Amino acid sequence: MDLILPDFGLLIWTSIVFLLLMFILTKFIWKPILSSVNERETKISDSLALAEKTKAEMILLQSQNENLLKEARAERDKIVKDAHETASKMVEDSKVNAKNEASKIIASAHQAIEVEKAAAFSELKSSIAALSIEIAEKVVRTELSSDDKQKALATKLVADINLN
Amino acid sequence: MIMKSTVKSIFLALLTIFYLNVSFANSEAKNSTSHKEKEEFNVGEMIMHHIKDAHEWHLFGPEHGGTSIYLPIILIDGGLKTFSSSNFYHGEIKTSTDHKTHQEVEYLAGTGAAAGYAMFHEKIYKLENGTLSFEDGHVHGALKPFDVSITKNVVSLFFGAFFIIIIMGSVARFYKKNGAVAPKGLAKFLEPLVVMVRDDVAKANIGEHKYKKYVPYLLTIFFFIFFNNLLGMIPFLPGGANLTGNLTVTMFLAICTLIVTLASANGNYWKHIFATPGVPIALLPIMIPIEIVGIFTKPFALMIRLFANMTAGHIIVLALISIIFINQNVAWGALSVPMALFISVLELLVAFLQAFLFAMLSALFIGAAVEEAHH
Numbered sequence: 001m002d003l004i005l006p007d008f009g010l011l012i013w014t015s016i017v018f019l020l021l022m023f024i025l026t027k028f029i030w031k032p033i034l035s036s037v038n039e040r041e042t043k044i045s046d047s048l049a050l051a052e053k054t055k056a057e058m059i060l061l062q063s064q065n066e067n068l069l070k071e072a073r074a075e076r077d078k079i080v081k082d083a084h085e086t087a088s089k090m091v092e093d094s095k096v097n098a099k100n101e102a103s104k105i106i107a108s109a110h111q112a113i114e115v116e117k118a119a120a121f122s123e124l125k126s127s128i129a130a131l132s133i134e135i136a137e138k139v140v141r142t143e144l145s146s147d148d149k150q151k152a153l154a155t156k157l158v159a160d161i162n163l164n
Numbered sequence: 165m166i167m168k169s170t171v172k173s174i175f176l177a178l179l180t181i182f183y184l185n186v187s188f189a190n191s192e193a194k195n196s197t198s199h200k201e202k203e204e205f206n207v208g209e210m211i212m213h214h215i216k217d218a219h220e221w222h223l224f225g226p227e228h229g230g231t232s233i234y235l236p237i238i239l240i241d242g243g244l245k246t247f248s249s250s251n252f253y254h255g256e257i258k259t260s261t262d263h264k265t266h267q268e269v270e271y272l273a274g275t276g277a278a279a280g281y282a283m284f285h286e287k288i289y290k291l292e293n294g295t296l297s298f299e300d301g302h303v304h305g306a307l308k309p310f311d312v313s314i315t316k317n318v319v320s321l322f323f324g325a326f327f328i329i330i331i332m333g334s335v336a337r338f339y340k341k342n343g344a345v346a347p348k349g350l351a352k353f354l355e356p357l358v359v360m361v362r363d364d365v366a367k368a369n370i371g372e373h374k375y376k377k378y379v380p381y382l383l384t385i386f387f388f389i390f391f392n393n394l395l396g397m398i399p400f401l402p403g404g405a406n407l408t409g410n411l412t413v414t415m416f417l418a419i420c421t422l423i424v425t426l427a428s429a430n431g432n433y434w435k436h437i438f439a440t441p442g443v444p445i446a447l448l449p450i451m452i453p454i455e456i457v458g459i460f461t462k463p464f465a466l467m468i469r470l471f472a473n474m475t476a477g478h479i480i481v482l483a484l485i486s487i488i489f490i491n492q493n494v495a496w497g498a499l500s501v502p503m504a505l506f507i508s509v510l511e512l513l514v515a516f517l518q519a520f521l522f523a524m525l526s527a528l529f530i531g532a533a534v535e536e537a538h539h
Contacts, residue, residue, distance in 0.1 A: 002287065003216060003411070003475075009238075009312040010217065010412040013321060018388065018416065021325045025387075026380040029329070029336040033358055034379065036339035043344055 207486045215406045215478050218286050218316045219249035223401065233401075235319060237278070239288065241309030247277030249313070258282070262298040269298045281309070288313075317413070320405030324392040327402075332387065361386050361523055369527035374534050378527065381424060385417060386523040393474060393515030397508065408518070409474030411467065418467035421526040422460070429533040462529050466522060473518050477511040 143149050221233040234250035256273040271284040273291065282291050289296055289306040297304045331350065338351040347355045361383050366375040392413075395403040407413055435441070437455040439448065484507060487500040 002285065003212070006412045006415055007217065007410075008310070008412075010315065010317055010410065011416055012312055013314075013318045014413050014416045017318075017321045017325050018384075018420070021328065021388065022381065022384040024329060025332065025384050029332045030358075030380045030383050032336045032339050033332075033355070034362065036344050037355065037359060037362075040344035040346075 205486070205489045205492075207483065207490060210486065211479055211482045214482055215409060215475055216286060217405075217410065219283070219313055220253055221316050221319060221401065221404075235314050235316065237288070237311070237313040239281070239309040239311055239313070241290065245277070245309075247274075251276045251278035252281075252283040252288075255283075258295070260296050260298055262301065263304065264300050269301065271296055282306075286315075287311075316405045317407050317410055320392070320395060320402070320407045321413075323402040324388065324395055324407065327395070328387050328391050331391075357386070357390075358383060360520075365520070365523050365527045369524070369531040370534060371531060375527075378424070378428075378530055381420075382523045382527055385420070385526060386519050389417070389470065389522050390516060390519035393519060394512070396474060396478065397511055397515060406475060406478050409471055409478055411471045414467045414471040417470070417522065418463035421466060421529060422463040424526070425463075425529045425533045426459070428530060430536070432535060432537045433533045435537075462525075466525055470518050470522055473514055477507070477514055480507050481511065 143153055219235055219237060221235060223231045223233065225231045232253065234248045234253060237245075237247055237249050237252075239245040251274045252272045255275045255278065257270055258273045259268045259270050261267070262269050269284075271282050273294075274281045274283070280291055282289050282296050284296065284303055287303070287308065288311050289303055289308055292306060296306050332354065335351045335354050338347070338349070342348075362375075362379050365386070366379045366382050369375075370378055389408055392408045396406055396408060398404060437459070438452055440451050440455065443451050481504050484500045484504040488494060488496045
């Protein structure tokens with residue numbers, strides 16, 4: 001029966017010890033432990049937040065870098081393209097120039113040939129004319145050697161004139 | 165950890181056997197000194213003797229003539245009287261005839277400084293005309309001086325408080341020295357418990373904004389119960405007392421929770437008691453008494469839960485070990501030791517669980533008392 005009856009002597013001792021213990025623990029033990037634990041927890045959460053922020057910044061930086069890279073690449077492509085264009089244009093230009101030059105040369109050659117030809121022709125003509133005159137002189141000399149022949153010729157010439 | 169506690173439990177069980185062996189020898193020694201015919205081993209009496217408070221700390225050997233630490237007795241009886249309890253244990257064994265059952269009852273009459281007092285079942289009475297009278301096996305009519313002795317439980321209480329301060333103090337010192345770093349050693353082991361009480365007990369039940377004020381109380385109550393439960397599991401000095409299985413101690417702890425609850429109760433709490441929202445006015449005469457009784461049944465349940473759990477654990481371990489002595493055959497140890505070992509390991513869990521539950525329910529009651537209306 002006295003197992004379930006309170007013992008006042010023990011009650012007094014328990015209250016003294018417990019209240020003293022609570023005072024000592026609260027003042028000297030729970031306070032430093034809890035403050036350290038709290039401090040560490042805030043430290044950890046701050047560090048995590050910082051890490052998260054840094055990560056976001058990194059991602060931003062990375063995308064920026066990528067953009068920069070893209071731009072650079074585009075620039076390069078443009079430059080290369082321009083160079084190509086310029087080169088091909090130059091080739092084209094020089095081709096055209098060459099063609100022009102060539103045609104010019106050809107034209108002047110033609111002209112020269114024409115001139116030479118004309119000169120040759122005129123020389124030939126004059127030679128032929130001289131020859132013809134010589135030949136004609138000789139023929140005429142032969143033809144006009146007799147009266148008959150002079151007559152026949154005159155007749156023939158008259159006939160020719162009639163026909164004209 | 166598991167390995168260690170298993171080894172500890174085996175050690176503990178062996179020591180329990182040793183310890184109970186002593187008490188078996190005790191009852192035999194007592195019997196032979198009183199020249200009675202050899203009695204059967206009384207399990208109930210032995211267990212009750214072990215789970216109750218005493219004025220001595222029995223170490224080993226027979227009860228009379230064995231080695232005990234005799235604790236100081238402090239009486240308030242027309243002034244402060246202090247003397248050693250050996251004045252009773254080594255005092256005079258007197259007999260008196262029970263008025264109702266007409267059987268001879270033995271009690272210890274004090275000698276020396278304790279003259280004029282007698283001890284019966286660890287309770288101290290004032291002798292009247294040099295004798296005590298009994299009725300139905302209880303002391304009848306004798307005055308009881310106010311007994312504030314340093315009993316076995318009080319010494320155990322001191323040990324418990326001492327260990328808490330030493331162990332938690334070393335944890336606090338670690339943080340003071342190292343600042344907010346990752347815990348090491350003892351701090352690594354105990355910090356999760358502190359954080360558990362703060363987060364899962366206080367914050368979860370009392371609420372984000374108000375829990376901080378109650379954390380020291382809940383931590384103290386948790387570690388006080390936990391350490392004393394574990395000390396109770398050790399069958400020899402500095403353990404062996406059944407402090408947290410003592411109704412007086414659990415009553416004090418429950419009263420503390422009741423006081424904290426009532427002191428922090430807000431208007432909303434009292435409104436729920438005296439004008440429960442949503443209850444018709446006609447029902448209030450019934451509801452108010454029920455609610456008022458409810459204020460007290462909650463800590464009452466706390467008191468009974470801890471007391472019954474810890475006492476039951478001690479009784480089961482003792483009873484299982486007693487199988488050997490009931491059968492008077494050491495071969496029964498093959499059955500009783502594994503069973504006692506199993507219960508001892510279970511008790512280690514219960515030691516934690518009951519401390520957690522007490523703190524948890526205290527926080528729950530405080531949480532209900534500080535809760536704001538949310539209708």
